[in-house]
Amino acid sequence: MATISDVAKLSGQSKTTVSRVINNHPYVSEEKRELVLKAMEELGYTPNPTARRLRGQLTTTIGVIVPRIVNPFFSYLVNSIENAAYQRGYQVLIAQSNEDKEKELAFLNLLKNKQVDGIIMTSIENDWEIIEPYTKYGSILLCNDYVNQEVAPMIRLDQTKGAYLGIKHLVEKGHQKIAYCTGGLFDAHGRGRDRNLGFQKAMQEANVKINPRWIFVDQHTIEDGKIVLKQILEMDDRPTAIFTGSDEVAAGIIIEAKEHSLSIPQDLAVVGFDDQPIAEILDPKLTTIRQPMDQMGEKSVKVMIELLENPKMPIKTYELPIELIVRQST
Amino acid sequence: MATISDVAKLSGQSKTTVSRVINNHPYVSEEKRELVLKAMEELGYTPNPTARRLRGQLTTTIGVIVPRIVNPFFSYLVNSIENAAYQRGYQVLIAQSNEDKEKELAFLNLLKNKQVDGIIMTSIENDWEIIEPYTKYGSILLCNDYVNQEVAPMIRLDQTKGAYLGIKHLVEKGHQKIAYCTGGLFDAHGRGRDRNLGFQKAMQEANVKINPRWIFVDQHTIEDGKIVLKQILEMDDRPTAIFTGSDEVAAGIIIEAKEHSLSIPQDLAVVGFDDQPIAEILDPKLTTIRQPMDQMGEKSVKVMIELLENPKMPIKTYELPIELIVRQST
DNA sequence: TTGTATGCGTTATCAT
DNA sequence: ATGATAACGCATACAA
Numbered sequence: 204m205a206t207i208s209d210v211a212k213l214s215g216q217s218k219t220t221v222s223r224v225i226n227n228h229p230y231v232s233e234e235k236r237e238l239v240l241k242a243m244e245e246l247g248y249t250p251n252p253t254a255r256r257l258r259g260q261l262t263t264t265i266g267v268i269v270p271r272i273v274n275p276f277f278s279y280l281v282n283s284i285e286n287a288a289y290q291r292g293y294q295v296l297i298a299q300s301n302e303d304k305e306k307e308l309a310f311l312n313l314l315k316n317k318q319v320d321g322i323i324m325t326s327i328e329n330d331w332e333i334i335e336p337y338t339k340y341g342s343i344l345l346c347n348d349y350v351n352q353e354v355a356p357m358i359r360l361d362q363t364k365g366a367y368l369g370i371k372h373l374v375e376k377g378h379q380k381i382a383y384c385t386g387g388l389f390d391a392h393g394r395g396r397d398r399n400l401g402f403q404k405a406m407q408e409a410n411v412k413i414n415p416r417w418i419f420v421d422q423h424t425i426e427d428g429k430i431v432l433k434q435i436l437e438m439d440d441r442p443t444a445i446f447t448g449s450d451e452v453a454a455g456i457i458i459e460a461k462e463h464s465l466s467i468p469q470d471l472a473v474v475g476f477d478d479q480p481i482a483e484i485l486d487p488k489l490t491t492i493r494q495p496m497d498q499m500g501e502k503s504v505k506v507m508i509e510l511l512e513n514p515k516m517p518i519k520t521y522e523l524p525i526e527l528i529v530r531q532s533t
Numbered sequence: 534m535a536t537i538s539d540v541a542k543l544s545g546q547s548k549t550t551v552s553r554v555i556n557n558h559p560y561v562s563e564e565k566r567e568l569v570l571k572a573m574e575e576l577g578y579t580p581n582p583t584a585r586r587l588r589g590q591l592t593t594t595i596g597v598i599v600p601r602i603v604n605p606f607f608s609y610l611v612n613s614i615e616n617a618a619y620q621r622g623y624q625v626l627i628a629q630s631n632e633d634k635e636k637e638l639a640f641l642n643l644l645k646n647k648q649v650d651g652i653i654m655t656s657i658e659n660d661w662e663i664i665e666p667y668t669k670y671g672s673i674l675l676c677n678d679y680v681n682q683e684v685a686p687m688i689r690l691d692q693t694k695g696a697y698l699g700i701k702h703l704v705e706k707g708h709q710k711i712a713y714c715t716g717g718l719f720d721a722h723g724r725g726r727d728r729n730l731g732f733q734k735a736m737q738e739a740n741v742k743i744n745p746r747w748i749f750v751d752q753h754t755i756e757d758g759k760i761v762l763k764q765i766l767e768m769d770d771r772p773t774a775i776f777t778g779s780d781e782v783a784a785g786i787i788i789e790a791k792e793h794s795l796s797i798p799q800d801l802a803v804v805g806f807d808d809q810p811i812a813e814i815l816d817p818k819l820t821t822i823r824q825p826m827d828q829m830g831e832k833s834v835k836v837m838i839e840l841l842e843n844p845k846m847p848i849k850t851y852e853l854p855i856e857l858i859v860r861q862s863t
Numbered sequence: 864t865t866g867t868a869t870g871c872g873t874t875a876t877c878a879t
Numbered sequence: 880a881t882g883a884t885a886a887c888g889c890a891t892a893c894a895a
Contacts (some may be wrong), residue, residue, distance in 0.1 A: 204645055204670075206872055217882045222874055230880050251648050254585040254872035257887050264626075272615065278608040285629050286603065289636070294643070296594075297627040299615050306619070313624070315534055316582050340534075352576055355542060425814070461816060480755070484784055486816050536888055552890055569875055587871050638872045785893035 205246035239284045251455055256317055264508060266296045266319040270308055270326045275479040276449070276496065278346065280325055283500025291503060291508055314341035320511050321469035323503050323514035324348065327447070346503040347494075349520075357520045358503045365492040366401030366446065368527040369474040372490070373444045374409040376533055378472060381406070382417035384431060384452050389418050395448065402446065417442045427502045428455020436463060443471065446533070450475035450482050451493055457485050457532065472533040487531030498523050535576035538856050544572035547624040555580055586647055587728045594624045596649040596839060598640055600786050605809040606779070606826065607715040610655055611832025621838055632657045643673040650841050653833050654678065674841045677824075679850075686840060687850040690835045696731030696776065698857040699804040702820070703737040703774045706863055708802060711736070711745035712772035714761060714782050719748050725778065732776065747772045756787020765801070766793060773801065774863070780805035780812050780821055787862065802863040817861035842848065 211218045212368055223231045224239040256262050265288055269277040285295045297373040298310040307328045313319045314337050321342035331350045345357040373381055383402050387395030406413050419431050435441055447453040453475035460467055467487055476490035508518055542832035545564055553561045554569040557712040583600040586592050589610045595618055615625045626649055628640040637658045643649045644667050651672035662679045691846040703711055713732050717725030736743050749761050765771055777783040790797055795819055805821035840846055
């Protein structure tokens with residue numbers, strides 16, 4: 204690899220002048236600039252990012268933490284982040300937390316070591332108090348997941364509204380016996396809290412009572428969905444509709460329903476969440492809440508880069524639209 | 534961030550001694566080692582990878598190039614690579630080529646700049662002659678995709694056998710009119726070549742003629758699959774079975790078939806490729822060729838790290854098992 | 864066994 | 880407008 208010294212030697216200039224040309228500094232004559240440019244061309248010179256990094260420059264690398272890349276929601280999110288970053292000359296370092304607090308912290312350390320300029324967290328496993336100290340080493344942006352104070356820039360969706368729209372849709376379809384799945388616990392704190400609120404609000408407005416037996420917590424996968432349906436089948440008093448926390452859980456429910464010759468939506472109406480590709484693959488096609496992954500990724504990168512260029516930018520929260528997509532499962 | 538100098542100062546030793554302790558060098562007295570260790574602990578010291586990198590050390594970062602991360606085949610592959618790498622203390626830098634030659638090269642440049650120790654290519658867009666020069670800057674390993682000489686370590690599957698198994702299965706089910714989809718072109722070179730061979734071999738063995746009208750090239754997505762089915766419907770002489778290059782194309786075919794009230798497998802038997810999660814979600818469930826993504830990722834990382842530790846290791850090709858999974862679509 | 868000095872490639876500081 | 884030099888944090892050749 205050619206270095207700046209090689210360019211300096213070949214062009215007959217000093218390293219400083221070469222550096223000035225590279226970084227578009229003023230005070231370099233057109234004549235010498237040409238000389239340097241020509242030498243760079245000739246040697247196929249590219250600045251060594253490692254050396255720049257050591258000098259405290261930006262790394263033009265953004266880290267992204269996802270819980271699991273095989274979850275389509277996150278792979279689509281990463282996709283849009285990677286594309287947006289590449290367009291702006293940034294690279295993307297990816298890590299899966301596997302929902303593991305320790306792994307999350309291990310990755311945040313990259314910030315400390317200036318391996319990445321900033322990190323986009325798409326899920327947050329540790330309490331914010333644990334994560335906060337890392338913000339002094341670089342920018343942290345929350346995308347999708349969030350905390351309840353404005354401590355970091357956030358790109359988020361109105362999850363409360365998402366759940367509200369889904370439940371309201373079921374009520375309008377005439378359902379009164381509505382089950383509810385969440386990826387979190389059904390409590391006032393922690394994951395899924397906002398969706399729970401939307402659920403409660405819609406139920407209240409419709410004057411229908413929440414049946415605690417029809418609340419399923421900690422549901423994530425297709426397999427989980429299948430089990431949920433089996434549990435419902437064993438009930439004397441069954442719900443006529445179910446709102447799920449993800450398209451995958453909904454998929455499990457629909458697949459298992461078919462095994463038991465249950466008709467959807469006649470016997471059970473199903474609403475998903477995310478609008479992943481499987482929503483259109485399922486038969487019947489899935490009514491779901493669309494989360495605009497593309498917009499989220501794009502926006503996250505945009506805000507992250509603004510933040511890197513101007514670290515004392517005021518912390519803001521950006522909310523993106525969320526919408527109900529009605530298909531055949533309701 | 535604490536530096537090696539801070540540790541040296543606090544422990545009252547020289548930077549060299551500290552460095553020796555960090556790197557587990559011999560010739561450092563137990564007494565001083567303790568001292569250094571204590572200071573490191575106290576300062577929460579971690580070596581700065583950037584500085585190490587600049588010194589020409591390994592970066593403990595592996596790059597992975599995938600064509601598209603949203604393709605489940607690749608997201609599962611990346612998943613296993615990331616997990617295997619993390620276990621061994623390596624980070625994973627991800628890039629999508631989007632099947633773009635230029636973007637692929639841009640990413641290979643990371644090798645030149647010692648941003649990554651090695652790159653795992655899961656698809657190869659440029660000709661090998663273009664890529665080859667980069668091997669002198671770091672290790673390149675081919676996983677999934679491959680070239681036809683032993684120019685780099687390869688982790689691959691016997692694609693010929695995969696296609697052969699699928700076609701043979703259809704023949705055994707009594708089919709004679711078999712259509713064939715490929716992601717590449719149906720020629721002797723380039724992508725999909727090996728699968729084409731397996732297809733031809735199986736057809737020949739069964740003494741059934743290949744109908745060129747039933748060959749669909751450059752098929753990748755669910756949307757492509759839908760179009761394929763529409764094209765088949767317009768034919769006077771329709772195939773009774775179809776072998777596809779991916780579960781996604783198969784999914785498109787099955788979904789579209791349903792729209793036209795075609796029964797699967799009665800009216801059309803369908804074989805996929807990959808054994809992605811949708812294979813089990815589709816109704817009917819998809820008969821497909823299983824590619825062991827987990828094993829591929831794991832093995833790739835293992836070989837890559839061996840290679841980094843011993844760069845003059847002989848170049849070898851590792852072939853992993855591929856198998857037919859029979860479900861309901863045939 | 865330990866320490867001093869040097870260099871990796873870059874950019875910032877300070878002269879000129 | 881240009882250049883010499885120091886510094887970023889680390890590991891190593893060499894000296895002691």
